[in-house]
Amino acid sequence: xxxxxxxxxxxxxxxxxxxxxxxxxxxxxxxxxxxxxxxxxxxxxxxxxxxxxxxxxxxxxxxxxxxxxxxxxxxxxxxxxxxxxxxxxxxxxxxxxxxxxxxxxxxxxxxxxxxxxxxxxxxxxxxxxxxxxxxxxxxxxxxxxxxxxxxxxxxxxxxxxxxxxxxxxxxxxxxxxxxxxxxxxxxxxxxxxxxxxxxxxxxxxxxxxxxxxxxxxxxxxxxxxxxxxxxxxxxxxxxxxxxxxxxxxxxxxxxxxxxxxxxxxxxxxxxxxxxxxxxxxxxxxxxxxxxxxxxxxxxxxxxxxxxxxxxxxxxxxxxxxxxxxxxxxxxxxxxxxxxxxxxxxxxxxxxxxxxxxxxxxxxxxxxxxxxxxxxxxxxxxxxxxxxxxxxxxxxxxxxxxxxxxxxxxxxxxxxxxxxxxxxxxxxxxxxxxxxxxxxxxxxxxxxxxxxxxxxxxxxxxxxxxxxxxxxxxxxxxxxxxxxxxxxxxxxxxxxxx
Amino acid sequence: xxxxxxxxxxxxxxxxxxxxxxxxxxxxxxxxxxxxxxxxxxxxxxxxxxxxxxxxxxxxxxxxxxxxxxxxxxxxxxxxxxxxxxxxxxxxxxxxxxxxxxxxxxxxxxxxxxxxxxxxxxxxxxxxxxxxxxxxxxxxxxxxxxxxxxxxxxxxxxxxxxxxxxxxxxxxxxxxxxxxxxxxxxxxxxxxxxxxxxxxxxxxxxxxxxxxxxxxxxxxxxxxxxxxxxxxxxxxxxxxxxxxxxxxxxxxxxxxxxxxxxxxxxxxxxxxxxxxxxxxxxxxxxxxxxxxxxxxxxxxxxxxxxxxxxxxxxx
Numbered sequence: 109x110x111x112x113x114x115x116x117x118x119x120x121x122x123x124x125x126x127x128x129x130x131x132x133x134x135x136x137x138x139x140x141x142x143x144x145x146x147x148x149x150x151x152x153x154x155x156x157x158x159x160x161x162x163x164x165x166x167x168x169x170x171x172x173x174x175x176x177x178x179x180x181x182x183x184x185x186x187x188x189x190x191x192x193x194x195x196x197x198x199x200x201x202x203x204x205x206x207x208x209x210x211x212x213x214x215x216x217x218x219x220x221x222x223x224x225x226x227x228x229x230x231x232x233x234x235x236x237x238x239x240x241x242x243x244x245x246x247x248x249x250x251x252x253x254x255x256x257x258x259x260x261x262x263x264x265x266x267x268x269x270x271x272x273x274x275x276x277x278x279x280x281x282x283x284x285x286x287x288x289x290x291x292x293x294x295x296x297x298x299x300x301x302x303x304x305x306x307x308x309x310x311x312x313x314x315x316x317x318x319x320x321x322x323x324x325x326x327x328x329x330x331x332x333x334x335x336x337x338x339x340x341x342x343x344x345x346x347x348x349x350x351x352x353x354x355x356x357x358x359x360x361x362x363x364x365x366x367x368x369x370x371x372x373x374x375x376x377x378x379x380x381x382x383x384x385x386x387x388x389x390x391x392x393x394x395x396x397x398x399x400x401x402x403x404x405x406x407x408x409x410x411x412x413x414x415x416x417x418x419x420x421x422x423x424x425x426x427x428x429x430x431x432x433x434x435x436x437x438x439x440x441x442x443x444x445x446x447x448x449x450x451x452x453x454x455x456x457x458x459x460x461x462x463x464x465x466x467x468x469x470x471x472x473x474x475x476x477x478x479x480x481x482x483x484x485x486x487x488x489x490x491x492x493x494x495x496x497x498x499x500x501x502x503x504x505x506x507x508x509x510x511x512x513x514x515x516x517x518x519x520x521x522x523x524x525x526x527x528x529x530x531x532x533x534x535x536x537x538x539x540x541x542x543x544x545x546x547x548x549x550x551x552x553x554x555x556x557x558x559x560x561x562x563x564x565x566x567x568x569x570x571x572x573x574x575x576x577x578x579x580x581x582x583x584x585x586x587x588x589x590x591x592x593x594x595x596x597x598x599x600x601x602x603x604x605x
Numbered sequence: 606x607x608x609x610x611x612x613x614x615x616x617x618x619x620x621x622x623x624x625x626x627x628x629x630x631x632x633x634x635x636x637x638x639x640x641x642x643x644x645x646x647x648x649x650x651x652x653x654x655x656x657x658x659x660x661x662x663x664x665x666x667x668x669x670x671x672x673x674x675x676x677x678x679x680x681x682x683x684x685x686x687x688x689x690x691x692x693x694x695x696x697x698x699x700x701x702x703x704x705x706x707x708x709x710x711x712x713x714x715x716x717x718x719x720x721x722x723x724x725x726x727x728x729x730x731x732x733x734x735x736x737x738x739x740x741x742x743x744x745x746x747x748x749x750x751x752x753x754x755x756x757x758x759x760x761x762x763x764x765x766x767x768x769x770x771x772x773x774x775x776x777x778x779x780x781x782x783x784x785x786x787x788x789x790x791x792x793x794x795x796x797x798x799x800x801x802x803x804x805x806x807x808x809x810x811x812x813x814x815x816x817x818x819x820x821x822x823x824x825x826x827x828x829x830x831x832x833x834x835x836x837x838x839x840x841x842x843x844x845x846x847x848x849x850x851x852x853x854x855x856x857x858x859x860x861x862x863x864x865x866x867x868x869x870x871x872x873x874x875x876x877x878x879x880x881x882x883x884x885x886x887x888x889x890x891x892x893x894x895x896x897x898x899x900x901x902x903x904x905x906x907x908x909x910x911x912x913x914x915x916x917x918x919x920x
Contacts, residue, residue, distance in 0.1 A: 167721065168714050345703050358706035369607050380608045382762060382916040383864040 112270050112530040113542050114193065115140040139196040139590055140533075142308045155535050158300050159190050165296055187583030188293060190300065193532045193545060193565040197592035200311075203266070203274060203549065204559050206458030209449060211262045211551040214281060214436045216452035218258035222248045222432065232451050233444045238435060242489060245397060245432030247404060251421050254327050255554070258430040261320070261392075262551045263287075263563075266459070268530040275462045275527070277546065278442060281433040283394050286564040286584075287550050288352035291316060291359075293564075293586040309591040311561035316550070317359035319558045324360075324390045326554035330423045336389035339363040339379060341370070343395050343411050353394050367395075372415030375422040390426045391416075397431050439522055440466075440488035462527060468519040476523040477514065480507050483523045485514065498574070500526050529574055532585065534567055544568045546576050547587065562587035606762040610707050612917035613700045614763050617708075618751075618770030620697035621716065624690045625747035626778035627680055630654050632740040633812035637804065638673060651676040657785045660688055677736065678728040681743075690743055694723045708767075709757040712750065719746040765856045769912065772856075776849035777905050782812060783836050784898040787829065806832050813844045833894055834886040846901060847881040853908075854878045860916070870911035877904055 116135055136144045166185055195203075220227050221238050228235045238244055263284025265277040294313050298305055321338065328336035342353040344366050357364035369379050370388065378385035393400065399409040401417040419425050435441060443464045449457040465472035465483075476483060480499050487495035497510040514521050531542035549563030565585040566576035576582040634654040651671040655661040663686060664671065664679050681690045698720035705713050722742075731739040751771065758764045786809045806827045810816040815835060822839070823831050840847045857871040889897045 168718055345699075354702070354705040358710075362706075363607055363610075364706045365607060366609065369609055382606050382608055382611045382766075382860070383866070 111528045111542070111544065112268065112273075113532070114268070114530050114545075115144070115533045116542075139194040139199075143192065143194060143304070146304055146307055155190060155540075159535060162188055162190055162296055162300055165299060166292075186289065186578045187569060188296065189534050189543075189567055189569070189583050189585045190297070191533050191535050191540065192297065192586045192588045193547075193567075194588045194590065195562065197311075197590050200561060200589040202458065204561075206274075207264055207549055207551050207559055208557045209453065209455060209458055210264060210276065210279070210445065211259065211553060211557065213445065213448040213452050214262065214279060215256070215258050215553060217448045218281075218430070218433060218436050219256040220452070221435065223250060227448070227451055230451065232447050233441070237440055241435050241438060241440065243432075243434035243438050245435075247417065248430070248432040251431075252330075252423065253420075253430055254329050254426050257327060257553050259433045259436065260323055260327055260428045260430075260553050262553070263548045264459075264551060266547045266549065267462075267527055268545075268547075269528050270530075274459060276445070276459050277462060278439070279437040279445065280548075281437040282429060283396065284548070284550065285349040285352055285394075286548055286566075287316060288355040289584045290550075290560075290562065290564045290587065291355070293584055297586040308588070311589040311591050313560045313562055316560045317356060319552055319560060320356070320392075321360040321362070323552040323554035323558065324392055324426075324428055327426045327428055328389050329426045332389040332424075337387060338390040338392065339365045339388050341365050341367070341391050341393040341395055341413075343399065347394070349394065356392075362392075365391075367409075367411045367413050370413045370416070372413060372419050375415070375419045375424050377413070377416055377419050377425045388425060390428060392428050397434065400427075400431065438488060439486055440519075443522065462524045465523040467514060467521045467523060472523070473514075473518050477511065480511060482526060484526055485510060485521050485523045488520055488522060498526070526574075532565070532567065534569070534585070536569065536571075541571070543571070544574050544576070545585070561589035606707070606766075608917050610704060611762065611766045612913070613704045614707060615766045615770040615912070615917070617697050617700040617704065617716070618767040619774040620693040620700065621747050621750050622771045622774035622778070623688065624693035624697070625744050626774070627658060627688065627690050627693070628740040628743035628747075629778075629812045630657050630782065631677055631680055632737065632744075633808045634676070635673070635736050635740070636811065637808050653785055654680065657781050658688055659781070660686060674728065674732065677731075681731075681739070682726070682728050691723060694720050694746075704763075707763040708754065711757045712754045715746075715750045715753045719750065722746075762860070765860065766916075769853060769856055772849045772853045773905060773909055773912075775844055776846050776853075777902065779813060779836055779844050779846060779849070780898050780902050780905070782809065783833060784895060784902070787833070787894055787898075803827055810835075815842060815844065818842055830886055830890060833889070837889070837897075838881060838884065838886060840882075847878075850874065850878040850881055857912075868911075868915040870908060870915045873904070873908050873911050877901070877908070 115137055163185070166188060217227065221244070225235075227233055228238060259281040261284060263280040263286065265280065266274050267277050268274050290313060324338045325336050338360070339362055340353055340357040340360075342350060342364055344350065347353070353364060363369075363379060365379055365388075371378050371380065371385070373385075377388045377391070379388055395411065398406045399412045401412050401414060402409045403414050404417040405412070416425065416427075417431070420427055420431070443461065443466050446457040446461055449455055465476050467473045467476055476485070480497070481502075483497075483499045485497040485499070497507065499507065502510070529544040529546065532545045533540045534543040536543070545565050545567045547563050547565050549559055552558040565587040566578070567583050567585050568574055568576045568581065569583045570581050573581065578584075631654060634650040637650045651673060652661070654676055655664050655671060658680055660680060664676070667679065669675055679686055679689065683689045684691055684695075686692060687696075694716075698716050701708060701713055701716045726739060754764065754767060758767075786805065803826075806829060807816065810819050810827065810832060813836065819827065819832065819835055822835065825831065835842055835845065837846050839845050840851055842848060854871075854874045857868065857874050861868055861871045
């Protein structure tokens with residue numbers, strides 16, 4: 109499969125050994141030109157030395173993610189690649205418009221299905237797909253929430269396949285993580301390559317915590333009269349994203365609370381402090397719905413807050429993201445997102461979905477079963493890339509085993525063509541070589557919508573691999589959105605577009 | 606600030622201070638064992654170190670004689686000894702990690718770097734490289750952490766609870782060192798004023814960085830009474846009980862003012878400070894230094910419990 113390489117022009121992607129020399133004078137895509145010039149002028153061992161420095165830096169900063177079930181040392185460094193992924197100003201502007209449009213539609217959809225259900229009555233989305241969805245939360249029916257905004261923080265995973273082809277791979281509307289890597293990666297790059305930042309105009313990302321705090325404050329509940337008190341609710345130190353929770357709370361200057369720090373009296377949520385109980389108005393919760401309130405959801409949850417859902421329904425606290433957003437990012441709903449954009453906004457989607465076969469539809473099922481070796485088949489309630497079949501990478505036996513699962517329960521699956529994910533130059537053992545990447549920008553929805561330029565680029569470090577998950581050998585890169593001369597990218601916390 | 610955060614930060618500094626105290630105790634034991642002109646058996650120093658650290662019983666459970674190597678291994682490296690330097694730095698770093706939102710990144714980086722480097726030490730390595738290098742390293746890392754916190758942190762409640770942790774732990778350590786050296790190892794009357802005495806008390810002073818200070822203040826040979834006065838009653842010596850309690854009280858009074866609550870711990874600390882302010886060393890010796898120190902150690906434990914009840918336990 110020929111992948112689109114984001115640095116090099118030219119028909120074929122070079123093999124690793126050639127790439128360094130071949131791209132020297134010629135064929136570098138415009139966004140990478142300044143970087144490449146700088147790279148060519150640098151001494152040969154520079155990258156290797158900087159990578160060592162980067163490793164030390166990350167260990168010192170304590171940026172680790174937890175991997176459980178492997179025994180031994182549970183803290184690991186997520187691999188960081190020191191070659192930036194670069195996006196042109198013009199490319200980003202289009203993406204940003206598309207992201208805002210998509211998230212606006214997702215929020216409208218969530219409000220609709222928990223209230224009027226117009227999209228179901230119009231027959232745009234099959235009713236049972238929503239109402240019988242495991243991620244649909246009946247308790248949220250007719251609950252009024254601030255600004256009718258459900259997903260205040262959305263992470264939209266994008267992939268690129270060609271110069272002008274970006275696709276949304278999936279939406280994350282529950283508790284998307286990874287933004288701390290975006291911020292720390294930039295911090296590390298600025299420490300490692302100060303001279304480079306002097307030469308290339310990179311749009312800053314450091315104001316994300318500020319934008320997030322503003323978004324949260326704007327989402328205060330109806331019954332909040334004073335300046336809202338915001339806190340971040342974490343499942344605790346054993347959560348794999350705990351580092352990020354600490355980091356964001358620190359950056360925003362808000363309390364990082366665990367379930368045990370909170371208590372509910374008369375439908376009002378308080379935190380326990382050295383000076384007594386203090387009221388909380390907005391909770392940026394990084395805890396799944398199931399664990400939130402043992403009185404309403406899982407009774408065995410030890411990390412939740414008994415009574416918080418009643419406080420939520422009473423309009424005394426905002427939970428961010430709202431309860432029940434999972435139904436918007438379920439894989440069975442994904443194929444309908446472009447229809448949501450048309451239905452709620454009356455616009456054509458700017459960002460396309462990956463063409464998707466919905467196996468509950470007989471035609472799609474037939475096609476899929478005939479083309480299994482070419483397709484990626486995903487379980488609709490799975491996540492993390494475990495319950496899936498990657499046709500081109502699977503043996504005949506594996507394909508046949510999966511075929512049986514599909515035939516037994518077609519509605520549990522969707523299928524997509526194997527995409528030729530774009531590659532970016534990446535510093536690996538053998539030098540600089542192309543590796544597949546994706547991109548997760550973060551979209552904030554408060555009084556206005558805010559998108560910090562770029563996002564988190566994940567990279568599959570193994571040659572040929574398309575799996576970018578950090579649990580499966582993926583790493584991250586700093587993502588640069590270049591600034592152009594006409595309009596400096598929106599860096600103020602206010603709205604744009 | 607959250608009750609849980611106050612608890613974590615308080616213990617963060619207690620752990621770091623405890624690691625430093627342990628290094629001081631081991632350093633002085635090591636020094637004494639090299640100039641063993643005293644009459645006791647060769648293991649006296651190491652047994653005293655175990656007693657001061659409050660680890661004599663847990664060490665005994667491990668079995669084996671209290672040799673230099675065994676005691677240093679147990680007090681510095683044993684991961685299952687909750688008071689070992691290893692365990693203290695690990696626990697301190699864990700607390701700091703949980704509290705990254707409350708401390709400066711410099712303070713976090715300092716304790717994190719200390720823990721990462723701690724993992725590279727082992728009894729075999731420090732035996733080969735020299736024990737003192739390691740003890741000095743621990744002391745320096747602790748001082749560096751405190752210094753970084755002092756130099757970067759906002760003077761908020763987070764900082765105040767960290768200071769409380771340092772001060773309670775330090776008071777406890779000073780009282781124990783003095784008590785054990787005086788009570789357990791008090792040489793027979795014939796030795797008083799002799800060479801043994803000089804080295805014993807000199808080492809004690811060194812263990813709390815007070816050798817030179819003693820000379821400057823007293824301009825006299827080293828006498829138990831004056832050493833005790835320095836460590837218990839002098840307000841200008843930073844590791845003395847008086848100095849520790851003066852700061853503890855001022856922090857607790859500040860908290861009482863800012864939250865306008867009646868905290869029993871504040872009254873307890875104030876009464877302890879009053880004693881330290883007005884007691885005289887002669888009368889303390891008449892009543893018995895050991896009894897006096899035991900009383901302080903017990904009150905200090907009670908104060909720690911009262912602080913926990915007032916500030917750290919869920920309302």
